[in-house]
Amino acid sequence: MAILKVARLGHPVLRQQAQPLSPEEIRAHATQEFIDDMIETMREYDGAGLAANQVHTLKQVAVIEVQANPRYPEAPEIPLTVVINPVVTPLTDEMEEGWEGCLSVPDMRGLVPRYTAVRLEYHDREGQLQSVVAKDFFARVAQHETDHLNGHVYLDRMRDLSTLAHIAEWQKYWLDLFFVARIRETARLAGVPLGFARSAEEVEKRVVGPRLVLLDLTGGFEYERVFAAAESAKVPVLAFTTHALARETQPWHARCARVVTKETLTAELPSLLREGVAP
Incomplete structure (x- = not known):
């Protein structure tokens, strides 16, 4: 496994749409190695998640995991989840503002409104379709990473940039x-x-x-x-x-x-x- 280079805000790759993968492409050895490298990179930099755009690859792949994360010490644990071709559907009109950071916007935090409950549909790393209900912090991370894959960063969602710090x-x-x-x-x-x-x-x-x-x-x-x-x-x-x-x-x-x-x-x-x- 390898630690991948993380793109920073301003790099064009963060503003591009990632491309979906077929089940056959997901199961390919190269994709599996890439997923392992993403996991290693996320853990190396204490990320709660990482999207492929952030490591200069336009594929609809993201990884999510929270295990006593020092960057988010109050966050509940989220088991390692590999999401490919994710689709997020809000399950409520309720939105809550919460602090977010990003490995591509290093050493910054901002208040971002997110839906408090969403349905997350995706392929897992075996190419199987999955559907889960994500709430609270898991829902926030799922929306954050899916945004990346669609060429957005959390700054785009902030209502008030004066909270950016x-x-x-x-x-x-x-x-x-x-x-x-x-x-x-x-x-x-x-x-x-x-x-x-x-x-x-x-x-x-x-x-x-x-x-x-x-x-x-x-x-x-x-x-x-x-x-x-x-x-x-x-x-x-x-x-x-x-x-x-x-x-x-x-x-x-x-x-x-x-x-x-x-x-x-x-x-x-x-x-x-x-x-x-x-x-």
């Missing part, structure tokens, strides 16, 4: 701000009062009264003081972490009523805010 500035200024804003808006729509504490001392002052403490286990707080205050006030703790840091935050999990990833928290937050969790 270099990854260092994105981590510093956008990531936590966007997540907190989403929590605030969800609480407002659910009619649930919400307060924020930025230190263990603030938690100790405000913990009496709430039905729930929502705690970021990746934030570097004085967790012993936070848990002691919550336990003293008999307020359950709903904590969130990431897939990549789940093992590191494990020592605190037993003191939580529930521990979820950020993605699960976002999906279930309205009901959690209204109903709470059992202590």
Whole structure:
């Protein structure tokens, strides 16, 4: 297997339509070697997916995989999936804005609206037709890679280019701000009062009264003081972490009523805010 050269934004190959493959072409030795090289390249650069256009080849082939990916630490795992001649059909009108990056647009992130559920029809690497329902992050990646094969990049889908950020500035200024804003808006729509504490001392002052403490286990707080205050006030703790840091935050999990990833928290937050969790 070989690590392939990744085309960067501005190269004409990223704006060209990839060509479909017949089952016989899919099963050909050259195609199988190319698929293996794509997988190796995706893993080498920590991609969540890779389309053939990105490695200078105009074939309708893409690979997708997420396994504790450091570029997407909160993303749920997606098993290795080889998609050939993919067709994406939205299963809902609901779209959600989420942060995307791309190996062909290195070190950048932008907010991109995508359908939250799609049907993905494709040939697998044996040339067999497959059809799956992809939701949430899997749906996002499937749409991103299919866009590549049709000559589009995620920048084309952005509604507001002012959110486009270099990854260092994105981590510093956008990531936590966007997540907190989403929590605030969800609480407002659910009619649930919400307060924020930025230190263990603030938690100790405000913990009496709430039905729930929502705690970021990746934030570097004085967790012993936070848990002691919550336990003293008999307020359950709903904590969130990431897939990549789940093992590191494990020592605190037993003191939580529930521990979820950020993605699960976002999906279930309205009901959690209204109903709470059992202590």
